[in-house]
Amino acid sequence: MSKPSNTSTLSPLALGVGGEILTEDVLDVLGQLNWSFQNRPRVHISHTTGIDGWGGGDEISIMRILVPQLSAPQWAGGLRFRIHVRPEVESIAIGARFFFEPSTLDAGEAYWEIGGATLSSGTQITMSADHADNGDEIVSTVSTAITGTGSLLCLGKFASRSGSGAANFLRSFRVEDHPVATLPDPGTD
Amino acid sequence: MAFDGRNYSAPTPVSPYRYHSRAPATSFALSEVLINAYVAARLNERIVFQVCYPYDHRDPAFDGSYPGGIPLRPMTYPSTNYPIRVGEGFRYIPPEATHLRAEVHFACVGSIATVASHTLSARPIGAAGATIMAQAVATPIDVSAAAAMLAATGGRFRGQSAGQLLGAFLSPFGGTNPTRFSATMELELAAQNPGVVNEVWVDCNMAAAGRAGTQYQPLAAVCEWACKG
């Protein structure tokens, strides 16, 4: 048999003191418990970072996360933050929305370091984007077997590899847990 | 199927009494487990996006007469290029979510009474084009009384209590000082929004009559999803 994971409409008032317990009810409760664990993945950070005019209007700069034009493999630093990852989490997703100048067909790269997933170890999380991706979110994932869990230091660095636009930038980003695919077994503590 | 747990908001830790030998009320324990599962589904992990604009706090004088001041960048002058975005993010909206809530902090100073309108919007990422749902909140900006507050000579801080903290985001002085406001919005989601990744954003639109001579600066915005009964 498998581990149930379901939403329930059972009212807790139906499970009154001294009342009979039906197997179906217990399974329903177990299913809702497992479902609630599995379907509330954590958003660690979700932040807007655009420069002047980032929304196409008269927006004000939030952060100078420019994607400067650099010859590979140079990068410009931009983001540094900390997240807390639960031990049950299997993988972490990074979403980023860039703006690359369309008139000059600009494109660029980003790499993210999450905990043990670092540039020096060759396990950094890389992204590529170009002007055709403007408006979309680029998503990359990394396993917690690489990053580790617990308190993790995160970095974000960026570079523009082609085109001549001086105003390429990171518009927004987020780091979140992927929903746990396999419900974990109970521990022995 | 309607989510039955939306009315539960108080977690109930299950005591070991419930499962020790000879302990009564096993069914009660199950009810507590179920309540906790519902509460967790309703209230865990609600952040959608958060943004706080950076400020160079190197000049504490906020009477507008001296350089620096509260925002890192000068308050933006109005133009016809409204609306302007204040904050945005992408987020999977749980199927059980019924609302999005946002809180916006902004500074505004002008020469005439006007209205700053903030709108919270959500659009599934697969749905190009028009916004699926949006909710606007209008904040009246009445500057007529504030203009008289500050002494003409400048450099003085009136009305500060001894224990009041100075800083960029405290109660304002008027005149050339920007006045701080906040606005909260609650957006009831349409059927298309829950269950998929949405683009969520807050933008600001100034009433046309007040744009001339009005300056606006967003300070921060936070957004969360909610499950309301």
Next chain:
Amino acid sequence: MSKIGIPEAATTFGALDAANLGDGDPLDAWSLRTMARSSNLLIGQGEPALNLVWSSENVEALGELYGVPGALAGFGYLHWYVVLPPLTVPKRPGLSSFECAIMMNVIGTDTVEVQIGTNATGGLDPLAGESSPNVIVCTPASAVTSFLDYSIKGIPATRWASHETISIAIRGRFPDPIRVPSIFAPGGGSAQPTTAAIEKMYGPSTHVCSIKQWASVPSWPADLNALGRAIRVVDAPAASGGPPSPFSDLWAPRSLIGMGDGVSSGSSHELVMYPGIDSASQAAAFVGKYFEICEVPRWQICNLALWTEDRF
């Protein structure tokens, strides 16, 4: 082994197989305990409440005072100074404390304190200090130009609320040894005095007060208050060209928050300070004593994160 009356929470969530609860089988205590422990974990584990980022480009290294978009930076003025608007963040009901982690670059080995106000702390307290549960003391062990991690646990939160309003204030500690800056008249003019005998205290109140010099009128730049300055009042002058005065402070240093009436365009001869005097008699007592213009700490933050702490 459980203790009667004290809820247990699993370290990690454990999902039972449906076979544990088969039709016709009894509901055993172990199964119920496992469900209870996982259920307690689900409601009792901490989660992110606030996670904000600003540019991690080092403003000090760039040598810029203004115009660095994306930097949350400032001076550690000697009074609590609010640096973020009060933000309402989601919070799991039942959790009663926050952990806060800050990545901050404090110049040199100065000390900057950060106060986190919540609904449970009653917001920000102007009298909060190092011993307060919601104050982080940030002092680099050595003078490095980089962001270091500072954190604190046990910040009070409102247990049964599903939201909390968070406010952040910063205060600097008067550097030791004190640092006296060089000050020049506007437009790259001559060096201006950083110390002199006080001629008169103006507008004395507990809110603000000022020192105005008339006899030997200085030409302090009108934006001197934007450079992170504090004012000491001491009982004897510093030796000319020598180190800062070793003599007694007559009151706690005040933050320079404004430059008063200008004498000529771009210059000022009045120092406006906050807070004001402690008592009315100080206004007369300070005449003839000596002021000194000193530096306050400088800081920059690239990340401020707040999580609720686990309940069990």
